[in-house]
Amino acid sequence: MSAPVIETRQFIAGYERDLPIVNGIDFTLAKGEFVAIFGPNGAGKSTFVKALAGVVPVFGGEAFLNGEPIGGLKPHAILKRGMAFVPQTENIFTTLSIHENLQLAAAPLVRSAQGPAIRRMLDMFPDLARQSGRLAGSLSGGQRQMLAVARALLLEPSVLVLDEPSAGLSPKLVSDVFSTLREISATGVTILLVEQNVRAALRIVERGVVLVDGRLRFDASAEALSSHPDLGALFLGADHASEGAA
Amino acid sequence: MSPEFLAYGAFFLTMALTYAIICLGLNVQWGQTGLFNVGIAAFVAIGAYASAILTTPDAAGRIGGFGLPIAVGWVGGAALSALLAFLVGWLTIRLRADYLAITTFGVSVSVQLVALNLVGLTGGPFGITFIPRPFGDLAGNALAFGLANLALVAAVVLVTYLILERLVRSPWGRVLRAIREDEIAAQALGKSPKWLRIQAFTLGGAIMGLAGAIQAHFIGFIAPENYLPMITFQVWAMLIVGGSGNNRGAILGAILVWALWALSGQLIEATFPAGSQARAASLRLVLIGVALCAILLVRPQGILREVRTLSRHALGRKQPEVSS
Amino acid sequence: MNPQVVIDGLIAGSMIGLGAIGLTLVYSILRFPNFAHGEMIAWGAYFAMSLSALIGAVIGGAGAPIAPFSFGWGLVLATIIAMGLTALLALAVDAVLFRIFRKRQSVMIIIVMASFGASMALRSLLEFIYTSRPGYFTRELQIAMPLGGGMRATPDQLFALGLTALLVVFVHLLLTRTPTGRAMRAVSENPSLSGLFGVDVDKVIRTVWILGAALACAAGVMSGLLVQIRPYMGFDLLLPLFAAAILGGIGSVPGAIVGGLIVGLGEALAVQFVGAQWRAGVAFAILVAILLVRPTGLFGRQA
Numbered sequence: 001m002s003a004p005v006i007e008t009r010q011f012i013a014g015y016e017r018d019l020p021i022v023n024g025i026d027f028t029l030a031k032g033e034f035v036a037i038f039g040p041n042g043a044g045k046s047t048f049v050k051a052l053a054g055v056v057p058v059f060g061g062e063a064f065l066n067g068e069p070i071g072g073l074k075p076h077a078i079l080k081r082g083m084a085f086v087p088q089t090e091n092i093f094t095t096l097s098i099h100e101n102l103q104l105a106a107a108p109l110v111r112s113a114q115g116p117a118i119r120r121m122l123d124m125f126p127d128l129a130r131q132s133g134r135l136a137g138s139l140s141g142g143q144r145q146m147l148a149v150a151r152a153l154l155l156e157p158s159v160l161v162l163d164e165p166s167a168g169l170s171p172k173l174v175s176d177v178f179s180t181l182r183e184i185s186a187t188g189v190t191i192l193l194v195e196q197n198v199r200a201a202l203r204i205v206e207r208g209v210v211l212v213d214g215r216l217r218f219d220a221s222a223e224a225l226s227s228h229p230d231l232g233a234l235f236l237g238a239d240h241a242s243e244g245a246a
Numbered sequence: 247m248s249p250e251f252l253a254y255g256a257f258f259l260t261m262a263l264t265y266a267i268i269c270l271g272l273n274v275q276w277g278q279t280g281l282f283n284v285g286i287a288a289f290v291a292i293g294a295y296a297s298a299i300l301t302t303p304d305a306a307g308r309i310g311g312f313g314l315p316i317a318v319g320w321v322g323g324a325a326l327s328a329l330l331a332f333l334v335g336w337l338t339i340r341l342r343a344d345y346l347a348i349t350t351f352g353v354s355v356s357v358q359l360v361a362l363n364l365v366g367l368t369g370g371p372f373g374i375t376f377i378p379r380p381f382g383d384l385a386g387n388a389l390a391f392g393l394a395n396l397a398l399v400a401a402v403v404l405v406t407y408l409i410l411e412r413l414v415r416s417p418w419g420r421v422l423r424a425i426r427e428d429e430i431a432a433q434a435l436g437k438s439p440k441w442l443r444i445q446a447f448t449l450g451g452a453i454m455g456l457a458g459a460i461q462a463h464f465i466g467f468i469a470p471e472n473y474l475p476m477i478t479f480q481v482w483a484m485l486i487v488g489g490s491g492n493n494r495g496a497i498l499g500a501i502l503v504w505a506l507w508a509l510s511g512q513l514i515e516a517t518f519p520a521g522s523q524a525r526a527a528s529l530r531l532v533l534i535g536v537a538l539c540a541i542l543l544v545r546p547q548g549i550l551r552e553v554r555t556l557s558r559h560a561l562g563r564k565q566p567e568v569s570s
Numbered sequence: 571m572n573p574q575v576v577i578d579g580l581i582a583g584s585m586i587g588l589g590a591i592g593l594t595l596v597y598s599i600l601r602f603p604n605f606a607h608g609e610m611i612a613w614g615a616y617f618a619m620s621l622s623a624l625i626g627a628v629i630g631g632a633g634a635p636i637a638p639f640s641f642g643w644g645l646v647l648a649t650i651i652a653m654g655l656t657a658l659l660a661l662a663v664d665a666v667l668f669r670i671f672r673k674r675q676s677v678m679i680i681i682v683m684a685s686f687g688a689s690m691a692l693r694s695l696l697e698f699i700y701t702s703r704p705g706y707f708t709r710e711l712q713i714a715m716p717l718g719g720g721m722r723a724t725p726d727q728l729f730a731l732g733l734t735a736l737l738v739v740f741v742h743l744l745l746t747r748t749p750t751g752r753a754m755r756a757v758s759e760n761p762s763l764s765g766l767f768g769v770d771v772d773k774v775i776r777t778v779w780i781l782g783a784a785l786a787c788a789a790g791v792m793s794g795l796l797v798q799i800r801p802y803m804g805f806d807l808l809l810p811l812f813a814a815a816i817l818g819g820i821g822s823v824p825g826a827i828v829g830g831l832i833v834g835l836g837e838a839l840a841v842q843f844v845g846a847q848w849r850a851g852v853a854f855a856i857l858v859a860i861l862l863v864r865p866t867g868l869f870g871r872q873a
Contacts, residue, residue, distance in 0.1 A: 055762055074772075075765030085766050093767075095759050096752070104752050108768040151767065282679045284605070284686060337858065341865050344603050347682050348812045349861065351605070352854040355809050363847045479690055482683070528697035535691025539667055542684050 003067030004028045005159045005190045006052065006083070011071075012060035013051030014044075014214075020059055021047040023214035029159065029192055034185040036193045036201045036222075039211035045194045046088065048211065049161050053085035054078045066158055080108060082158035088167050088194075091148035094137030098128055098147060101136050105151040121150040142173035149180065159190040166197045178204050202226050249389045256392030258508060259501070263399045264461040266500035268477075269484045270406050270493060271453030277491035278414065279446040280426050282343065285334075285350030286454060286481050288357035291473035292330055293323035293455025294462035295361065298374040301463070305376075309367050316378055320459045327455020328448050335447035340440055346447075354475060361470040373469030377462050395464055402460060403497060406453060410493050413449075422446055479534055480507065486541050573720040575838045581727050581796065583834020584734035587827035588789035589807055590814035591741055592782025598758040598821030599778045602678050605685040606663065607786060607811065608804030609692035610656055614787025615794040615803060616696055617652035618645065619705050633708075638725040640710035641795065649791045653784040660783035661776060663688055689805065696801040705799040707791075730792045737788060738827045741781065745823055750777060758821055806850070810837070813853040817860045819870025828868065832856070 006029040014021035022044045029035055037045045050056040052063060054075040063071045065081050075085070092101055102121055106114040122129035125146050131139075136147060145165055152160055165181070166174040174197060182204045185191050195201040202208060208225045210218035218225070268290055275281045283289075297319030304311030314322075334353055338346040361368045368374065380398055384391040413419045425439040462468045480503065488499020514526040593607045625644040626633035632644030667688060671681045714722035723731075745751035756764045757774045765771050786804075793803055810833045817832060818825020836852040860867065 053766060055766065074770075075762070076768050076770050079766065079768045087763065087766065090760055090763060093756050093759050093763065096755060100752055103749070104756055104769070105767050107749050107753065155768070280679070282682060337861055341861060343679055344682060345816075345861060345865070347679070348603055348816070349857065352809050352812070352857050356851050356854045359848065359851050363845075479687075482686075525698055525701060528694045528702075531694035532691045532698060535687045535689070535694060538687030539684050539691070542680060542687070543667070543670060 002031065003064065004030050005033075005066060006192065007064045007067075008052070008061060009063075010061035011048070011051070011058070011063055013047060013056050013058045015047075015056065017057075017059050021214050022051060024061065025211070025214070025216050027209065027216060029190060031158075032188055032190055033207060034182075034191045034193075034205045035207045035209065036195045036205040037209050037211060038195060038198050038201070039217075043211040044214040045211050046163050047214075049085065049163055049192065049194055050087075052078075053083060053161060055085070055087075076108075079155065079157070084152035084155060084157035084160050086148045086152045086160070086162045086165065088163040088165075092136045092139075092144055092151065094135065096136060097133055098136050098139070099132040101147060101151055102132075102154060105154045108155060117154050117156075121154050124153075125150050141169055142176060145169065145173075145177055146180070149177075149184075153184065153189070157189075159192060160184065161192045163194045164196060165193065166195065166200070174200060199226075253388040253392040256389070256396045258505075260392070260396045260399050260464060261461075262501045262504040263396075263403050263497075264457050264464065265481065265484060265504050266403050266497040267399075267406055267457035267460065268454050268481050269488070269496040269500040270403075270410060271450040271457065272481055272485050273450075273490065273493060273496045274410065274453065275447050275450035276485065277493075277496070278419065278422055278426070279443055279450075280343075281335075281339070281443060281447050281450075282347045283350045283447075283450070284347050284478060285352075285354035285357075286478040287473045287475055288350070288354040289327045289331060289451045289454035290458035290461070290477060291357050291361060291468075291470075293327045293458030294468050294473070295323075295368055295374070295458075296326040296455070297323035297459030298377045298462050298468055299367065301378050302374060302376055305369075305374075307366065308369055308374075316380055316463055319463065320456055323459030323462075324452045324456040327458065328452035331451020331454075332444065332448040334451075335444040339443050339447065354473075354478065358470055358473060361473065368470075371470060373467060373472075374462075375467040377466050377468065379463055379466050399460060399464070402456075406456075407493055407497065414493070418442075418445075476531070479531075479538065480504075483534060483538055483541075486538065572842060574722065575842050576835070577717070577721045577723050577727070578841070579835030579838035580731060580831060581723075581834070582837055583831035584731055584827075585789045585793050585796075585830075586807065586810045586814050586833050587830025588734055588737060588785050588792070589804075589811045590818070590826035590830045591738070591823055592785045593811045594815040594818065594820055594822065594826040595754070595778050596782050597815060599754060600668070600672075600775060602668075602681045602685065603812065605682065605808065606689040606692060607782070608806075608808035609689050609696075610660055610783045610786035610804065611790040611793070611807060612696055612799075612801060612804035613659055613692065613790070614652055614656040614783070615790030615799045616700060616705070617655045617787065618648045618791045619707060619794065619799055621651050621655075622648035622707060624648075635708070635710055639729055640708045640712050640724075640726050645707055645791075645795075649788070652791065653787045656787035656790075657780040657783040660779040663692075664775070664779055689808075693801055693805055700801065702801055705794070707795050707799070726795055730796060733788070733792070734827075737785060738823070741785070742823050744781075750774075754778065809850070809857070810834075810853040813857040813860070816865075816867055817856060819867030822867070822869040825867055825869035 006027070008025050008027045011025045011027070012020045012023060025048060037048065039045050047056055051058050054073050054077070058071045061071070062069060065078065065083050068081055070078050070081060093104065096104065099118070102118045103114070106117050109117055122132060127143060128147055128150060136144065139147060149165070165177050169177065178200060181191060181193070193201065193205065202222045202225060205222050207221050209216055220228070268286065272283060272286060275283050299310035300312050300314045300322045301316055301319035302311060303313050330353070334346070334349055338349045362371055379385070381391055381394040384394055422442055425442060484499040484503040485496055486499070487503055488495035488497070510530055514523060514530065518526045589607065589611050592610065593604060596604045596607065622633070622645045625648055629644070633642045635642055667684055668681060671684060712724040712726055714724045716722050745754060753764065753769045753774050754777065756767060756769055757771055761771055764774070790804065814829035814833050815826055818827070818829030833853055833856055836856055837849050840852045841849050
């Protein structure tokens with residue numbers, strides 16, 4: 001069997017060295033998997049994926065992408081090795097046009113491959129294609145999320161990592177985004193997703209892991225998690241209550 | 247020790263203490279509030295010129311000659327400098343921290359320009375002479391004159407120090423520090439960070455103006471060349487060496503840096519022939535610039551750590567999210 | 571009004587504008603007002619002066635004027651090399667100073683202070699090496715030619731205007747039409763997202779320093795050619811540069827050049843109507859006015 005797409009061992013990361021937020025995570029993501037990370041606020045979900053992507057300093061442990069160590073690399077180097085990360089907010093350049101956002105994302109490709117890659121994304125997201133000359137800042141919340149995903153997929157990464165893609169979107173848009181993600185997953189792309197929207201996410205992912213206090217607490221199939229009796233207790237307060245709405 | 251030596255010592259220390267006052271003013275702006283002033287020279291100059299114009303006797307071809315008492319000059323100098331600081335603060339503090347830096351730099355260029363060219367008010371390049379000196383009737387006895395002035399300036403430093411220490415511990419000082427640490431929390435308490443910062447900047451300006459006035463009266467004459475951007479560098483070096491945020495450090499840093507400055511000046515005079523002294527002097531400026539950078543680089547624990555907590559908010563930097 | 575004001579203003583303005591482009595790029599991409607930028611102008615001029623003297627000494631005839639200009643091809647060559655040297659200087663200052671603060675994620679104002687210290691050191695170093703005696707590229711005297719409408723300009727002045735226009739168009743196209751420019755605009759909006767898009771942020775920063783320093787050198791050579799070369803020439807331009815960058819809107823290249831021209835014209839008007847000694851106050855007046863009326867500048871986006 002080939003190496004897992006993502007593998008971390010005793011992974012430690014955060015903003016201050018003496019106050020790590022991610023505190024020793026062992027995690028594996030196999031090729032083709034669709035996995036969600038859940039957990040209460042402050043559990044370290046976002047920090048974990050940001051550290052994987054190179055945006056947050058790594059203080060200890062190891063991280064591998066397709067068997068290659070990536071701990072401490074710069075974001076652009078990690079992207080080059082096959083991990084595309086979509087942050088929760090500010091995930092597109094609002095002062096650049098939609099087309100320019102895609103051109104920027106295509107820049108690491110050889111020149112002849114850039115045009116076709118951009119065209120492939122515009123075909124996939126016709127909504128964006130229709131207004132590709134407009135400034136990305138003029139897009140609606142859902143369209144921005146689509147552009148962010150399109151830009152991330154453009155380089156055909158071996159894994160797509162998203163930080164709360166449903167945050168701030170209306171229920172209708174959340175289900176649009178999720179069904180898009182499911183389609184992408186169906187084409188064989190490995191996806192790792194941080195989500196607060198537990199119930200909706202469990203309907204599309206194959207596996208879920210739960211972080212609490214910077215550590216991995218649960219790791220089970222979506223089915224097992226959905227029917228787990230103590231699960232609710234892990235997603236504290238407001239988060240739990242909001243699930244009904246989603 | 248000979249009286250001449252003591253008199254020189256008194257002169258040296260008095261000068262150093264006038265810088266200590268400027269430094270205390272800067273500490274209110276930077277150490278307590280995190281405001282970056284690149285135009286210290288201008289605020290010192292305004293204080294000096296205002297006081298000189300108020301107190302000098304009538305002079306041909308120059309407005310002024312009010313002949314008022316020295317104390318009135320000091321207050322007037324501080325007040326005018328405070329007014330300038332208030333205007334600059336009001337203009338820029340509502341905008342961005344970096345605009346304050348650029349604008350104070352512009353103020354220092356402009357004040358220099360006014361001092362040079364508004365001959366009818368400032369005496370132009372020759373400046374103002376015959377500024378009344380405190381204890382002027384003792385001038386015959388260098389030692390007594392020197393010691394009396396030293397005592398006076400030391401008293402001003404002490405009073406300024408005590409007032410500032412009180413202010414730091416007052417509710418006003420606490421709120422100032424609170425907004426330095428966390429602007430949003432302070433706003434939630436109903437405190438307007440903008441006004442508090444403007445107040446602090448104005449107070450610092452007043453202290454610098456007072457120092458300028460005291461200096462002018464102590465030396466007895468002023469000219470535009472006394473207020474070049476160099477002063478700004480020196481005072482920054484003093485505050486950073488002493489440790490920003492700390493009033494005692496500000497005083498100590500002023501004395502230390504002034505001593506180094508005076509000493510290196512004498513060294514240059516003694517070792518270089520007259521022809522190359524200007525060159526050697528510019529090398530001294532290279533060193534002060536390098537020293538300023540070096541202190542900022544190699545002492546992150548003292549100064550930078552303190553400053554760092556100040557400003558993710560205060561300076562519009564985003565606090566890294568720790569959302570989940 | 572004497573129409574000559576227009577020519578004088580345009581010439582002063584193009585030097586300010588060229589300097590302001592570098593300043594505004596550093597300001598928007600590295601996110602701090604670089605008080606040492608003026609020093610790049612002065613160092614650029616001195617590099618070119620020394621090199622042109624060297625070239626003239628080695629190759630006879632390099633200094634012979636190319637009619638109708640006052641300078642020879644030696645100065646052209648010297649300027650091109652000097653641009654490279656100035657860029658190296660900027661990269662060196664970044665490596666020993668600014669980069670360290672970036673890595674530490676120091677607050678902006680600490681970096682501003684460091685740039686203030688660096689400006690002092692760099693300027694005084696020039697004074698130490700070359701003394702404060704003014705220098706000149708050429709001793710040739712030029713006759714101003716009539717341009718019509720009561721305006722006159724020397725061939726050198728017209729050359730400077732043309733070169734400025736060329737450089738501005740070049741930088742504008744670079745920024746709006748090329749992948750490098752796109753990456754620069756991206757880093758200017760959001761450096762951390764740029765990395766996630768695959769942009770090598772360090773490389774973009776190096777590009778900004780090189781570009782800014784090369785333009786500063788060009789401004790310095792022009793200023794040296796048309797006026798004189800002094801250690802304080804860059805420092806004296808600093809306030810006009812800031813006024814131009816803020817007036818144009820930080821990050822805007824067309825804004826910087828338009829801002830520069832406005833400041834230059836303002837200075838020329840002040841010289842004619844108020845008196846040459848007040849020239850240096852114009853930039854401050856413009857700065858205060860723009861902060862009062864429209865702090866985002868003419869072409870700036872909302873901060």
